[in-house]
Amino acid sequence: MEKSKTRSGVRKGAWTYEEDKLLKSCIRKYGKGKWHLVPQRAGLNRCRKSCRLRWLNYLNPTINKESLSDDEVDMMLRLHKLLGNRWSLIAARLPGRTSNYVKNYWHTHLRKKAISRKLEEEEENKEKEKLKETIKPHEIIKPKARTFSANSPWLNRKCINFKTPIVTVSTKDGTVAKDSDIENPMIPINSDGDCAAQPYTGNYTTSSAMWWENLLNVSNDKIGLCSLLQEEDSKYVNFLSEVPNVNDGNWNSKIYEFESILDILN
DNA sequence: AAGCTTCGCAACCGCTCTACA
DNA sequence: CTGTAGAGCGGTTGCGAAGCT
Numbered sequence: 001m002e003k004s005k006t007r008s009g010v011r012k013g014a015w016t017y018e019e020d021k022l023l024k025s026c027i028r029k030y031g032k033g034k035w036h037l038v039p040q041r042a043g044l045n046r047c048r049k050s051c052r053l054r055w056l057n058y059l060n061p062t063i064n065k066e067s068l069s070d071d072e073v074d075m076m077l078r079l080h081k082l083l084g085n086r087w088s089l090i091a092a093r094l095p096g097r098t099s100n101y102v103k104n105y106w107h108t109h110l111r112k113k114a115i116s117r118k119l120e121e122e123e124e125n126k127e128k129e130k131l132k133e134t135i136k137p138h139e140i141i142k143p144k145a146r147t148f149s150a151n152s153p154w155l156n157r158k159c160i161n162f163k164t165p166i167v168t169v170s171t172k173d174g175t176v177a178k179d180s181d182i183e184n185p186m187i188p189i190n191s192d193g194d195c196a197a198q199p200y201t202g203n204y205t206t207s208s209a210m211w212w213e214n215l216l217n218v219s220n221d222k223i224g225l226c227s228l229l230q231e232e233d234s235k236y237v238n239f240l241s242e243v244p245n246v247n248d249g250n251w252n253s254k255i256y257e258f259e260s261i262l263d264i265l266n
Numbered sequence: 267a268a269g270c271t272t273c274g275c276a277a278c279c280g281c282t283c284t285a286c287a
Numbered sequence: 288c289t290g291t292a293g294a295g296c297g298g299t300t301g302c303g304a305a306g307c308t
Binding site: 012013014015047049050053054057058100101104105107108109 | 274
Binding site for chain 1: 292293294295296297298302
């Protein structure tokens, strides 16, 4: 480090043993914070930034100067994947480690590791894609919309209960699937036990009552995640769906939620 | 042994955010 | 609302040590 001075005459460069001693005794006497007062109090010809940095990155007794354990390295990789270059946030989850240390360690040790890991993942994905191409995808047979007569009890809200009736349903390729081909088709029946639905014979037009599709949509909407998850869980699901963009300006407001997530993961 | 290159890390710089008058 | 100062953060720099030729 150059041992020069700034235009204001403040010393720059590496800290001497004497300077460290002065800073340490100052912090011991007055405590952390009010960094603008520290140079004056300590009798140091250093700027407040330099004093703060020296304390935070080197003199603070809570700093763990041991080399990182495998667990810590693994944690760092995971946190970086989740948080990006938010060194202070990563350091906050690694007791005794400073943001500067984490940043330096990342650049010297883990960046290459992370890049090679990413390349490996990309290779794996390519392999999977190749595999996909060789396998003919299964054709999914989805029941089509069904048409009801105008006096259908379903449409007239006369439907009383459900049962699994014997029905025929047109499939995508035009063939007709029997009820045994359809997994639990919930067709409304009237109070006499008759099936209210009629086989779909025409095209998939807007004039047709597309209740079958609607029913499926309703199922997805109403019987989806929400009913499966407790309120607390859904909160985290929402969080996870929002969090990946670390450049989000609202990031800080989500940190408390992140802490909760980590508590759960731990 | 000398010169060169690479690595690790402390420190600096510039920017943003926040509080306050 | 605006300007200012303090605090904090991430990117970058550059020195010294270690390794290599």
